[in-house]
Amino acid sequence: MNQSLPQVFAALGDETRWDILTRLGARELSASALATELPVSRQAIAKHLAALAEVGLVEAIPSGREIRYRAIGARLSGLATELDRLGTQWDSRLARIKTIAERF
Amino acid sequence: MNQSLPQVFAALGDETRWDILTRLGARELSASALATELPVSRQAIAKHLAALAEVGLVEAIPSGREIRYRAIGARLSGLATELDRLGTQWDSRLARIKTIAERF
DNA sequence: CGATCATGCAACTGGTGGGTTGCAGTCGGT
DNA sequence: ACCGACTGCAACCCACCAGTTGCATGATCG
Numbered sequence: 138m139n140q141s142l143p144q145v146f147a148a149l150g151d152e153t154r155w156d157i158l159t160r161l162g163a164r165e166l167s168a169s170a171l172a173t174e175l176p177v178s179r180q181a182i183a184k185h186l187a188a189l190a191e192v193g194l195v196e197a198i199p200s201g202r203e204i205r206y207r208a209i210g211a212r213l214s215g216l217a218t219e220l221d222r223l224g225t226q227w228d229s230r231l232a233r234i235k236t237i238a239e240r241f
Numbered sequence: 242m243n244q245s246l247p248q249v250f251a252a253l254g255d256e257t258r259w260d261i262l263t264r265l266g267a268r269e270l271s272a273s274a275l276a277t278e279l280p281v282s283r284q285a286i287a288k289h290l291a292a293l294a295e296v297g298l299v300e301a302i303p304s305g306r307e308i309r310y311r312a313i314g315a316r317l318s319g320l321a322t323e324l325d326r327l328g329t330q331w332d333s334r335l336a337r338i339k340t341i342a343e344r345f
Numbered sequence: 346c347g348a349t350c351a352t353g354c355a356a357c358t359g360g361t362g363g364g365t366t367g368c369a370g371t372c373g374g375t
Numbered sequence: 376a377c378c379g380a381c382t383g384c385a386a387c388c389c390a391c392c393a394g395t396t397g398c399a400t401g402a403t404c405g
Binding site: 287306308 | 380381382383384
């Protein structure tokens with residue numbers, strides 16, 4: 138996990154995957170359980186879960202004979218921090234240029 | 242612009258697009274200028290810029306006979322806020338469940 | 346200890362998106 | 376007014392990915 142930013146965003150750039158993520162944010166669920174409430178096959182969901190786990194957005198929790206998954210909020214918050222850093226950096230650089238320009 | 246989250250992340254989930262974004266975060270550049278320092282054609286870059294503009298991550302600035310682009314940091318910071326909200330929400334829900342469980 | 350239910354693996358399909366090339370249009374400076 | 380440079384549009388190619396079906400495997404509850 139902890140891949141480069143574009144990889145994580147690619148994982149987040151899919152409707153179905155978001156659907157899965159938000160459900161896992163509310164409560165832990167197995168792949169089969171998710172398959173019953175989503176309009177796609179269990180195997181499709183399994184692939185999505187693998188992709189999400191790959192970038193550390195989701196965690197597998199073996200429990201009895203099924204494997205439940207939970208969303209990792211801390212990962213998302215960490216991303217948020219990085220994004221905010223970049224965003225303010227870009228804007229402040231712009232502001233600095235503007236300030237310099239206004240001196241003439 | 243201001244599309245749903247998956248769409249924005251899909252736009253961010255590409256190496257080339259991220260490369261473009263970070264460069265535009267440092268200074269305004271035209272599509273042709275970007276093409277000289279990136280290993281892809283100008284038309285490819287134009288498509289990426291259109292995609293980025295579509296979700297409000299980039300802004301077009303007509304200037305003379307060329308069109309310069311700048312990255313919009315505020316958009317990124319806005320995303321960060323949403324992500325952090327979701328992340329902490331997930332984790333706090335988890336904590337709440339854990340708290341309830343511990344009462345037994 | 347056996348039947349069941351959930352996961353895992355493999356092969357295939359369709360569609361979408363990143364990339365390219367070629368050409369037409371248009372604006373600007375000398 | 377012309378030449379050069381930058382942009383926009385269109386058609387095409389190719390690779391990757393979401394999704395499916397089918398089957399094999401294996402652990403668990405009764």
